[in-house]
Amino acid sequence: MIDLKIQEIHIYGFGQLSNVVINDLSDFQVFYGENEAGKSTIMALIHGILFGFPTKQSSELRYVPKNGSNYGGKLIIYFEEFGIATIERIRGKAAGDVTVTLEDGTTGDEELLKQLLGNMDKGLFQAIFSFNLHGLQNIHQMKGDELGKFLFSTGTLGTERLAKTEVELQKELEARFKQSGKKPVVNEKLKALHELSGDLKKAAAKNQGYEALVSDKERIHKEIEDISHKLQVVKSEVEKLNEWQKIHSLVKEEKWIQAEIKSLGEYPFPVRGIERIEKLNQLIYPYNAQISSLLERIDQLKKEMASIQPENQLLADESQILAALDQIPIYEQLTLEKQQCEVKLADLQEKMSIINEKLHLPLREEEVLTINTNIYMKNQVEQAARKQQKLLEVKQDLEEKFLEEKNALEDIERKVNFAETQMIPAHERERIEKLVSDDSEKRKVEYELKAVQDKIEYFKHSSEQDKKTFAAITKQKQNQSLAIGALLLVLSLYGFYSKQWILLVIGVLGTLLIVFFLSNNNNNRKNDAKINQALSQLLEDEKRFIQQLERYKNSNIPALQEKLKKDNYWKEQQQLLKIKLEQQQTQYEKVIGKFEELEIEAAENQDMLVKLSNELHIPEYIAQSFFLEAFQLIEQYKLICREKRNLLARVEFINHEKAAITERLTSYAKLYLANEGNDFSKIGYLLRNKIREEHGKVIKIQEKQGKLDDFNADLNQMKLEQAHLISEKKKLLEEANVEEEAAFYELGKEVESKLKFIERLEDIRKQVQYSFLKNDEMERLLQIHNIEERLNQFHNQIEPLSSRLLELQEKLAAANYQIQVLEEGGSYSELLHYYKQQKFELEEAAKEWSVFCLAQNILSKTVEKYKNVHLPRMLAKAEEYLSFLTEEQYQRIHLQQSGTGFLIERRDHTLFEANELSQATTEQVYVSIRLALAATLYEKYRFPIIIDDSFVNFDGNRTKKVLELLTTLQNNQILFFTCHTHLLPYFHPENVMYLHKDNVEVIS
Known part of the structure; x- marks a missing residue:
């Protein structure tokens, strides 16, 4: 886990800021300043120091100071694993020179910085932990499913890179190949290659003899290669023979010298043997005189040592004597200590008398010492004393509690009785409720009366209107019907007399319709009768409802309702008071129960006190009040x-x-001193002087013995060196396998001659080593006796081979010319070459398409794995944040079943795509995903979260919620940059740093 917090920012020179120090950064630090006050500069400096300054080729701003000040700065950061670290980056190579210093003194560069940051790069840091308006602006500009993909990309990488990459890969694939496309590169090359294949087959059909000429050309070419090889071998032999003519004399001399060296034999003779034996003879002779002088000086020292003899017995007893002398101060100290002990004994006797008077117990010292006062007994006494005191305190508390609970119980009982007196008797309440219920019935009758009156008014008005309208319409229709009926009657008669049956049928049918219409008017009159009947019924209902209302005139309903309301209030009060009364009775009974428990516990403790007081021989009357004090006095008495x-x-x-x-x-004084006495100081002085005298003798003997040892050592060393030189001389003779020096010198002369031959052999080999001939070739050439004859033979072989080679080359040129003619000026070969080139280009384009296809497949699988494995945990945290930001209006974030989008679930379980949400809600989704990404998938990287005015589009409530959410992120330091004053009241004043255009200062 990488857990860090920025504590200080030092700016040497960065943009318009110079020589600025910002320290004591809090866990939630706010930077407020107007535009151009340096907010973006500070953010860019943090990114630059941690991950390197932008290069000249980068599109990012470099913030190089214009005033010539030092470019760079440093951050002081607290790492949970490494402690305080100072990271300084200044102008240097492309990204600047960085120096990292840890709390323990360790220093490093980029490698150590990468280790501290867990190999986090700049792009990922800005994507996960850096907020700005850029991400929100992207949301505003997107439409449709692009917004969902953008949010998904944000939830995986922190930026829109995933969505952009997916779109770019699809564009690259479609630019290279489409299943039914024509313009993509692979489609075009497939089409061109298919056309070229047909043209190539046509060109090959015109050149039936082409293959035979090509076969002859290859045969001639192979024969040319064989002859060229033979010719090369012959020329190589000629070169070797010419080289051999230059060096054969040196090779023969080398062989002769080797034979001579072999004839001289191998004599064992030391290197530089004659020079070495002469030098040894010069060193051996001076040692004889030196050895004689040392022997004389050794004899003189031995005589001097014999004249000095110390008293060995005194020296042998020195340690015991000195130990005895060291006891003299102890003797005096013991005398003083004895006096002090006698004083203390008198004081202790006085204390024992005082304790006896306090206890007033007839106990002897032996009896007191037998009393058990171990830790267990002391603990029991303390517990019993404390418990007795505690029981007294508890008893007082219970008595006070008893009075409180009793008074409270009586008070509640009084309140219950008062509430019961305020309540209405049951029979009176029943009567009032009936009257109030009748009032409800009155309102119902009034409502029904009003409805009946409205219906009566409606029926009267409708009836008059219908009568007038019906009379006018009826009269008009009757006139029309009579006129039409007369015409139809005439038509029927005409048809009957003229025997035109169609006219007769039409006339009859028309007459029947007229009759039906006239009968329908009678039906309308029947409807009027029904309406009149309904109106009469309504009038009767109205009269009945008016009679019912007369009965409810004299009742005062509002006063009765108020009385019922008050009675309901006192009923509720009575129920609440009864519940409180039951609870108070329970408390009262608990207090009484505690009194009983206290009495039992007090009796048990009293038994324990009696038992312990008997064991400690303390009377019961003392144990009742001063048990612990009496035990402590007994304990003191025992001590x-x-x-x-x-x-x-x-x-x-x-x-x-x-x-x-x-x-x-006394014994040592008698043994080594002439005078006896009891004065220990005098005895000590004399014995110490005696020991010093004897030690002086020992020192003199040791000094002379040291010189004697030195002389003996020098003598032995000289003898060893002389023997070593003689041994070395003997070894030289043995190495030469001779016994006398004369034979050694004779053998040396022969070895010197052999060395000269070896030197000449080395010179010859140095000359021969530059030849390109190898040793086996030289051995072979040594067997040739007539080199000139062999050279002539090789020269005779070169001429016919060269002629044949020239002849074949001419044939090859003719074959090439015929092939060229057959290829029609090169059309076939050009087509073939162009076909192969197009085929190669198609393969390359297909490779590029397959690379992008593979990348798209890998990306899809990665996204799918991410959706199934990592994304659910992030989405759970994002849903928690979104629910908080929207005040539980939006509660869930779902993945699309396919693709890379999100569905947002509202509180009423309605699902929305990202583009269907409002702008502000979409921004809240974005913020939730970004914060959840930092809190879950990248939780091991506890980096500061940098926010640059990312919430300015939120209203007051949304701003408040998102800032409250930020305060809950305890694992990450928050650096909030803003230029809006209306946001400042949301922060603690001590966490706000005010930035000005000319400097940076903290205003608390």
Whole structure:
């Protein structure tokens, strides 16, 4: 886990900021400033120091200072794993030179910084932990399913890169190949290759002899290669023979010298043997005189040492004597300690008398020491004393509690009785309820009366209108019907007399219709009768309802309702008071029960006190009030008794030690001093002087012995060196396998001749090594006796081979010319070459298409795995944040069944796509996903979350909710940059840092 917090920011020079220090950054730090106050500059500096400054080729702003100040700055960051770390980045190579210093003194560069940041890169950091208006502006510009894909991409990578990548891959695939396309690259090349294949077959059909010429050309070409190889071999042999003519004399001399060296044999002779034996002879002779001089000086020292002899017995007893002398201060100290012990014994006796007076118990020291005062007994006494005190306190508390609960119970009982007196008797309440119920019935009758009167008015008005309208229409229709009936009658008669049966049928049917119409008017009159009957019924109902209302005139309903309301109030009060009364009675009974428990516990504790007081021999009347104090006095008495016994034992030990010291000092004084006495100081002084004298003798002997040892060592060293030189000389003779020096010198001359031959052999080999001939070739050439003859033979082979080679080359040129003619000026070969080129280009284009197709497939599988494995945990946290931000208006975020979109579920379980939500709600979804991404999938990276005015489009309530949500993110430091004053009241004043255009300061 990478857990860090930025504590200080030092800006050397970055943009318009120079020599600025921002320290004591809080867990929720707000930077407020107007435009161009340096907010974006501080954000860019944090990104630059952590991940490198933008390069000159980058599209990001580099913030190079214009005033020539140092470019860069440093961050002081607390890492949970590494402690305080200082990260400094200044102008240098492309991304700047960085220096990292840890709390333990460890320093490093980019590699250590990557380790501290867990290999987090700049792009991922800005995508996950850096908020700005860019993401929200993207939301505003998107339409349709693009918005859902953008939110999904945000939930996986923190940015829209996933959505963009998916679209770009699809575009790249469609630009290369479509199933029914014509313009994509692969489609075009497939079509062109198909056409070229047909043209190539046509061109090949015109050249039937082409294959035979090509076969002859290959045969001639192979024969040319064979002859060229033979010719090359012959020329190589000629070169070797020419080289051999240059070096054969040196090779033969080398063979001769090797034979001579072999004839001289291998004599074992040391390297530079003659020079070495002469040098050894010069070193051996001076040692004889030096050895004689040392022997004389050794004899003189031995005589001087014999004249000095120390007293060995005194020196042997030195440690015991000095130990005895060291006991003299102890003797005096023991005397003083004995006096102090006697004083303490008197003081302890006085204390024991005082304790006896306080306890006033007839106890002896032996009896007191037998009393059990161990830790367990002390703990029991303390517990019993504390419990007795506690029981007294509890009893007082219970008595007070008893009075409180009793008074409260009586008070509630009084209130219950008062509430019952205020309630209406049951029979009176029943009467009032009946009257109020009748009032409801009155309102119902009034409502029904009003409805009946409205119907009567409606029927009267409708009846008059219908009568007038019906009379006019009826009269008009009767006139028309009579006129039409007369015409139809005439038509029927004409048809009957003229025997035109169609006219007769028409006339008859028309007459029947006229009759039916006239009869329909009678039906209308019947309807008028029904209406009159209904109106009469309504008038009777009206009269009945008016009579009913007369009965309800004299009742005062509002006053009765108010009385019922008050009675209901006192009924509720009575029920509540009864519940409180039951609860109070329970509390009262609990207090009484606690009194009983207290009495039982007090009796048990009293038994324990009696038992313990008997064991401690303390009277019961003392144990009742001063049990712990009495135990402590007994404990003190036992301690004083033990201390008294220890002091008496110490006095006895002191007497014994003093007697032993006196005896030892007296015995040494008698043994080594002439005078005897009891003055220990004088005895010590004389014995120490005696020891120093004897040590002086020992030192002199040791000095002379040291010189003697040095002389002996020098003598032995000289003898060893002389013997070593003689041994070295003998080794030289043995290496040469001779016994005398004369034979050694004779053998040296022969070895010198052999060395000269070896040097000449080395010179020859240096000359021969530059030849390109190998050793086996040289051995082969040594067997040739007549080199000139062999050279002539090879020259005779070269001429016919060269002629044949020239002839074949001419044939090859003719075959090439015929092939060229047959190819029609090169059309076939060009087609063939172009066909292969197009086929290669098609394969390359297909490879590119398959790469993009594979990438799309991998991306789809990755997205699917992410949806099924990692995304659910992130979405659960995002749903929690979204529910909080929208005040539970939107509660769930669902994945699309296919694709990469989201569905948002409202509280009423209605599902919305992202583009169907309002702008503000979409931004809340975006913020929830971004924060959930940092809190779940990237929870191991507890980096600061940097927010740059990302919520300015929210209203007051939404802004308040999102800032409350940010305060719950305890694992991440929040760096909030804003230029809006209306946001400042949402933050603690001590967490706000005010940025000005000329400097940066903290205003608390």
